[in-house]
Amino acid sequence: MKPSAHVLDLFAVPDDVRSVPGGRGYSVVAGDLVLSPGRDEAVSGWLNPILAPLAAELDHERPRSLRVAMPIPTRELQWVVDGWGATRFEPDARQCRDLDVLLATGRLLHARLASRVTSPPPGIGDRTDRWARAARVAFGESQPTGIPNEMVPLVSHLMAALDDTGFGPDQLVHGDLAGNVLLDADGIPLVIDVSAYWRPVLWAEAVTVLDGVVSMGADAGVMAGWSSGPRRQAMLRAAIFRLLSDERLRVGDYRTALGPVLS
Structure with missing residues (x-):
C-alpha cells in the first residue's frame, strides 16, 4: 500500500517511499516522515494535540528516559489525509521486545499522561472499531456478539471469573504497548502508535504482559x-479484550498463557 501523490504532496515529502519493517507492514517512510494508513481523523484530532507537546517536552529533557513519536500535520494543518497520518521518522530505531523495558516504559508514559490529561478527552468514548467494542465487553459495558464457536468456552470462563474488585481509576492509557515501543539510536524507549483508551493503568499493563507472553516470546512464568x-481481575479483562479483538x-x-490466572 502506497500513499497517493495527493497525500505525499500535502505532507510535503518526496514520492520515493519504502516500507517500514515490523508492525502490520503497511507504514512507509517518505522523506523524514513515517506515513501510516487507517488513521481515524476524529481520534487524531483530539489525541495528537496531547501527544505533540508531550513529545516535544520529552525530547528536551536531560537525561532522557522516554520518548513519544512526534505527530506531524500536513502543510494545511491536517492530521489525517485519506486515512494517512504521519510521525517523524527515527533512523536506526529498533523494536523493543524486553517485557521489563516495555512495562517500565508504560509506567513512565502513563504517569506523564495522568498529569497532563485529568478528564476524558471529548470523543474518546466514540470509537466503534473492534478494539473499542472488545474493551467495552471486557469492562461489562456491553455483551459479546458473534464470537467464533472455538472461542466461546474460554471467553465464557473468563467472564464467569470476573468480580467487582477494583484495580485503579480510569485515565488515558496506551492499550497496545507491546510491539509499539522502539529503542532509538541511543537506546531510549520511543512510544509509537498510541492506541488510546480511558481505562485503568493496571489493565493496560496486563494487556502488555499478555501480549508479551503470547506474541513476543516473554517468559510465561510472569x-x-x-x-x-x-x-487477576485486570488480566481477565485484558484477556477478554484480546480474544475478542484478535x-x-x-x-x-x-x-496456555492464562493457565495460572484461570486455575
Whole structure:
C-alpha cells in the first residue's frame, strides 16, 4: 500500500517511499516522515494535540528516559489525509521486545499522561472499531456478539471469573504497548502508535504482559504474578479484550498463557 501523490504532496515529502519493517507492514517512510494508513481523523484530532507537546517536552529533557513519536500535520494543518497520518521518522530505531523495558516504559508514559490529561478527552468514548467494542465487553459495558464457536468456552470462563474488585481509576492509557515501543539510536524507549483508551493503568499493563507472553516470546512464568486480587481481575479483562479483538483466533495460545490466572 502506497500513499497517493495527493497525500505525499500535502505532507510535503518526496514520492520515493519504502516500507517500514515490523508492525502490520503497511507504514512507509517518505522523506523524514513515517506515513501510516487507517488513521481515524476524529481520534487524531483530539489525541495528537496531547501527544505533540508531550513529545516535544520529552525530547528536551536531560537525561532522557522516554520518548513519544512526534505527530506531524500536513502543510494545511491536517492530521489525517485519506486515512494517512504521519510521525517523524527515527533512523536506526529498533523494536523493543524486553517485557521489563516495555512495562517500565508504560509506567513512565502513563504517569506523564495522568498529569497532563485529568478528564476524558471529548470523543474518546466514540470509537466503534473492534478494539473499542472488545474493551467495552471486557469492562461489562456491553455483551459479546458473534464470537467464533472455538472461542466461546474460554471467553465464557473468563467472564464467569470476573468480580467487582477494583484495580485503579480510569485515565488515558496506551492499550497496545507491546510491539509499539522502539529503542532509538541511543537506546531510549520511543512510544509509537498510541492506541488510546480511558481505562485503568493496571489493565493496560496486563494487556502488555499478555501480549508479551503470547506474541513476543516473554517468559510465561510472569503470568503467575497475575493470578489473584486486582491484578487477576485486570488480566481477565485484558484477556477478554484480546480474544475478542484478535482476528488470528489463537485460542490455544491464550488458554496456555492464562493457565495460572484461570486455575
